[in-house]
Amino acid sequence: MLVVAGALLGEDGRWLMHRRPFDKHHGGLWEFPGGKVEVSEIPVKALIRELHEELGIEIEAADCEPFCFAENSPENGNPHIVILLYILRRWSGSPQALEGGELGWFTPAETDSLAKPPLDEVLTARLFAPGAEG
Known part of the structure; x- marks a missing residue:
């Protein structure tokens, strides 16, 4: 399964993360949208x-600046997933959590x-x- 994700970088140097709704797979965990x-x-x-x-x-x-990818090792019946991460420094509109969950802006240290x-x-x-380009 191929998945795309966006790392939105705000003007203040913080990055947008989305907290998945609790009733979904990986509910309550933070991810790139x-x-x-x-x-x-x-x-x-x-x-x-x-x-x-x-x-x-x-x-x-x-x-949309392509940055890196990550993939899992499918096991226990889980599908093979590849996530392509793009960096975004410009967009129009104000991000909102339209499909549930919540949004937050974090410094790299806070994401840890x-x-x-x-x-x-x-x-x-x-x-x-x-030394990463982000």
Whole structure:
């Protein structure tokens, strides 16, 4: 399964994270917003669609900076998942949690204390590693 996620960087240097609704898989955990790439989509178009649906923001393909990816090792019947992370420094609108959960803006250090799904742990470690482009 191919998934896209957006790391939105605010003007104050904090990053947007979404807390999943408690009644969903990984409920209560913090993640970068995004979602599944549909069969007929390319990843960047899926990211534009997902962030509009989830956050109510508009983004341009040119503002989606591919950064890194993370993937799991499928076991115990779990699907193989690959998450492509894009950095976003520009968008139109004010992000809102339109599909439930909550949003928060965090410094890289603050994200360390957030409970996250395993693949988002990998993504934040790569994004906030010393010398990373984020």
